Amino acid sequence: MKRLQSTLLLLLFVPLIKPAPQTRQDLHIIYDYGTDNFEETILNRDYEDKYLDGKNIKEKESIIPDMQRFQLQKDESATLTPKKENEEMPTCLLCVCLLGSVYCEEVDIDVVPPLPKESAYLYARFNKIKKLTAKDFADIPNLRRLDFTGNLIKDIEDSTFSKLSLLEELSLAENQLLKLPVLPSKLTLFNAKHNKITSEGIKANTFKKLSNLTFLYLDHNALESVPLNLPESLRVIHLQFNNITSITDDTFCKANDTRYIRDHIEEIRLEGNPIILGKYPNSFICLKRLPIGSYI
Template structure:
């Protein structure tokens, strides 16, 4: 081989050697690897975002559902009336007054009439109100009443049949009102209190107290009586008639003029002070009593 042939052979082999490195670093392979990795990253990120979105939606739904149920329950509760309302419909007075074990306390609540009472009521305290009248309808359906107290009202009139059905009534207090006369009283009264009214003698019928065989306490002080009421029952223990306009009494007022042996031993106290009467002028009027009446004798 000549020198020329060797040089040509060398020149031909050089390009082949230089072209080999580019063939080892194919740019397409690098591009495809990079593209595949980025798409995988984007896919995984998108999947994670969607997963989180779905998770958030589920969490919101789980939170919302109980709220909707609770709201529905609240609506149901607001629509359904509570049980006490039924009781209050049956006993409306107990919303204004205090009802306790058969006793009704309606004191200082500014009522102007007797309120509807529970049928089992035994005691009514309606003191210091603005009641002006008592009627038969007020107690028609309350037969178990044993005590009524209307102290400090404005009562001017009481129908005669008001207490006719109260066969168990034992105590009746009408003190500090505007009464001019007395109604028919129930037969089993043990106490009757009508002090501080405007009652005159003509406002008390002759037989008002005659049949009250259980009456022990009678309070008619601070009225406008001109005489002691007639036919006072034998059962009386205390009689208060002080501060009226009583000017005279007779031998039959407390005793029996035709029976000198008669003794009225149950009476413990009679008060007549504050009346325009000199008790010392009527000595025979107290002959049947164990104690003299309280009042002026001179």
């Protein structure tokens, strides 16, 4: 009788007992196990476990503003306007320094930058330099070549090149010069074409002591006469497109020496001047080649 009562009670309470709810992990495994997407489901579950709880969501959200701030700082730094105060920048950052050569071309400098003491070549073409002074090269004794083509140079101190005893090539082409400074004695090439130089702006002895000068370019200026005392070493003389109206028997030759031959000169250009070369036959008797220009 007691056994029957126990059985009846058990039958009454069994329907009231419910199994414990399955966890999210159990649901994932039961639902996807054995399917083709099982591995993908496991990866998705790991992603959710890592980012979808409250703590990690906040961490993720805090990362995003930091990344945005970093990108903003990067964009702002990329649009900063570079400094125009070139003199405040080290020369070899503003220019290019390579084995004794300094290249400062088209960098908008308006003065000669401080140069490394070992500099032998300076290329400062197409800038805004207006003046050259002795201080610019006072501590650079090894300079052999200077090129200031295409600047705005109007004035050069007479002592600017006085300490450059090794200087061989000097280009001042395409500037605004009215006169020439004292030139270093070892020059082999001097180029001052396309300036505003007048005959009064060239002293009588400017070229006399330049015994190594080989190439002289003074074309496209305002010269009224051929410079005096041109050295014997000259091979090429360009004087075209000036205002030269006359020459003398001593301009290229020696009036008192009919045997004198000027051996080295290969080219003299005088075209584009008002002078009629045919009127001065004795001025060329020492030359192996007649100057280029108008003879009639």
